[in-house]
Amino acid sequence: MLKGKTIVLGISGGIAAYKAASLCSKLAQAGASVHVIMTESAAKFIQPLTLQTLSRNPVIIDIFDEEDAAVVSHIDLADRADLVLVAPATANMIAKMAHGLADDMLSTTLLATTAPIMVAPAMNVHMYAHPAVQQNMKTLQQRGIQFVSPGTGQLACGYVGEGRLAEPETIFDVVEQHFLTFNSSSQLLQGKRVLVTAGGTLERIDPVRYITNDSSGKMGFALAETASRMGADVVLVSANTHLSLPEGVENVSVETTEEMYQAVLNRYEKMDIVIKAAAVSDYRPVQQYKQKIKKSDDSITITFQKNPDILKKLGELKTHQFLIGFAAETNNVEHYALEKLKNKNCDMLVANDVTLPGAGFGTDTNKVSLYDKMGLIEELPLLSKEQISEQILKITASKLS
Template identity: 65%
Template sequence: MLTGKTIVLGVTGGIAAFKAASLCSKLVQKGADVHVIMTESAKQFITELTFQSLSKNPVYSDTFDERDPSVVSHIHLADEADLVLIAPATANMIAKMAHGLADDMLSTTLLATEAPVMIAPAMNVHMYAHPAVQANMRLLESRGVMMIEPGEGLLACGYVGKGRLEEPETIVQVVERFFAARNESVQGQGLLRGKKVIVTSGGTVERIDPVRYITNDSSGKMGFAIAKAAKDMGAEVHVVYGHTDVEPPSDVDAVKVQSAEDMYRAVLEHWEDSDLVIKAAAVADYRPKVTAASKMKKSGDTMTLELVKTVDILEELGKTKTKQFLIGFAAETNDVEKYAQDKLKRKNADLIVANDVTAEGAGFRSDTNIVQVYDAGGLVEQMPVMTKDEVARRLLTIAAARMNGALS
């Protein structure tokens, strides 16, 4: 997958820079043409000569060190890149990227490139958890920057926790999967052309009073990944979303709602002429029977809150569907297959995508997922740990094949 691919490898100034040498070597061994850009801080940990020897290409660190008069180096690298990979990515470089700063060769190249960007953060556990760093990473993710989450363990500073650069072997695997998925995406272009797709995403909010509500841990990442993939496959996409951690794709029609009832009404606006509906939202099963008009005051040691069922959107759609292909999600903590099959039958869905949200790599806020897809005949496909973008593309490929009359 990497043969002939041009990868710009950005190395920033953290102790994990030594791992970047191994990463560079492994990318080259896989056939990639690797061009390394180092920050001045990175050169305090490892030399340019190391990367030059491993990549067989000149190494860049100075924006004004122009070696070829026929090109402007940072523009040339930005244009030639099939992928820009920053590993390790320090908190400082992440902040520069988030706020559009360009005060060195690497940050300048990042502003100039239109290539996909992938970063592998590495830093002290408290730095990684700092609200500013987390906010910067969320902002970058909303712009399409891909994250390779750091591992947990003993850090160079002596702390134990999350912040260690992911191992080079794993980063290479992520890069390979990215290009494989991109190739699959190119092959899948047009699979949903002319189709109208509705995707629900995020968690609903059921108000107790003006300052309190019932919700869940859904981040919206899975639904938004599906919406983006459907758009890439040529569909007209409408997203109805509730509370989320990230913003919806910028190139789809998106409507933000609050409650389950709001979401149901918004879906119905496009339901009749839709071809594919994917219910990825985590909809509250119950809501307060009465929503207080003003903040409820504390009184007594206990309080009883009476709840009533919300509208079951998937079930209602299953009752009225005609030509629509209907996919539901089932987030479970045990007996996944049993509950998924039961949900499929009760809701009259065509497919159910189920996962165990307690499994590592499959939680609500994770960038990855582990899912099983079921139809009336049983298990259709069991997917291993994959990014949510990869899960989305595979799920839509399965759906498109079935909508076109060929099982996949």
Template identity: 60%
Template structure:
């Protein structure tokens, strides 16, 4: 699973740095191209020459030691990585990662990297249990950083407890399992056409005013990225969003609920999965003024009419398509979601209580539960929206496979 993979191995300043030599060697023997980045403290425990000899690659430690004028080393390394592995990871580098500090080569690469990041902590048992360290670990977990938990036993400081870096053989097994899962995920939606809606629709009152909602588009964008990673042909239909959509995905921009309905209709016949993550306005003004409505009197009456129910419409029309909806609620999320699943003839529904901290609109995390007609499929804790997206698409892919679609 590691042949041809580019792994950035970050080594920081703890006694467990000596294990990094064996780790580097084993990863290289498995076929990985290993680029080592050492902190200044790490070089107090193990030499650059040792890691260079084992990796057969130049070892990096100085951000300003640019040997190739045609490239910027920390950007090239970040762009090339299939995985960034920090082993050992001290409390210091964990704090830097959590708070976006980039003051050396390793922390700068970490800030520029878009590849998955895996961390193998190593420190004194009391340091590992310190509230600041635990807080930083939680921040990283919410961002999708993966951890290889330290083992328990006799530590170099003489204490006995949790904090010893996991053995190189175990870390290599974890890395292999990660790439195996990723390979399976990449095949899960291969050849499938996935249509995803995102953002909040806009229903115009006049040229300068409209009705909308708080949807940021982040969940829909995460779903689009995950679907592409899994090998799908992705079309993203996006209404108003807080940020630009992913750059390497086909995007159809829309504004109103009716615009979105028309755009989905154009993709529907050869679609395998439709995921309606957009927050569509339930009502629109009956009349849209062609010019700005001027202020007159103390009150203003605006007559609203229902918009097209996109989910229900395609629930009635579906043949072989898998239809996934969202239910953003502020209470009784399970009850409302399961009712919506049945009424709109969905295959899966994702329920989230947007009133919970870290869930809902405008944030990079979410807390959701996935349901089908039989009940709960999976209940997810607070996770990054990218990880939530992977879980949703994995459930959808499993359902396609089960039903032979």
């Protein structure tokens, strides 16, 4: 299961660092390529030579110790990692991660990586229960970081309670389960053609003014990236976003609702799954001024006309496509979601209350409910948009099969 996987094992400074030797050995014996990063404090508890011998790779401590001039070590490891595992993770390291600090090799690599991150905390029972530590862990969980819960028992400080590093065998099992889940979903959409819309369309009034919305495109981009990872051939139609494009995804950039309408309809017939995650402008100015409108003492009236309803049109033209719509609501979420699903002839609808903390536009997290024609499918808790994307696409794959 772990053969050929690159795992960066981060060890921070606590007495539980000695257990990392056993964990490193198990990962390496399972076929993983283990690269160890230690903090200076961790090196006071266990010798780097021990981890180097077990991993058969150099152990990195100093961010300025660049042995290979061809690469920047923390970026190289961050890019190569299939998983970054921090075990043990002290309260200090968890705080650095939560607040985006990067003052040593481990924290810098954690900030640079796009790989999944797993954290196994270890600290005094009172430290673990402290509100600041709990809030930091909650922040990281909302970003999609997975935690291996500490055990309860005798701690090195003499206290008995929660805060003891999970046993190496337990952490190893969680790592294996992570890759088992990842591999099982990696081909769920193999051979499928998926179109995703993302971002917020923009309608110009004059060369310097326009109407738009707060959509960042993060949800649509996460869906496109996840669909591609699951084996699909993905087209992303994006409007006015500033996000890095997912690898292996064809991107079609548009600005207005009309442009998105045409881009989607031109490709609709060839698609198996269409996900309308973009927030489109329902109206556009009747007249778009070629010159900037000058300010005057009088009021100004702008007349708007209705834009084409992309989702409704797709529902009308649907033959074999599995059509997924989104509904961003502020009240009566279920009522409006089911009404929209029926009126637009969707196969599934993803609805959320944008007034909830962490669930609005521009956030890295969301809290959504999934509906089909039978009603509520599943109500997801506050999760990262990547995790939500995976759940949406797993359910879609299940329905298609």
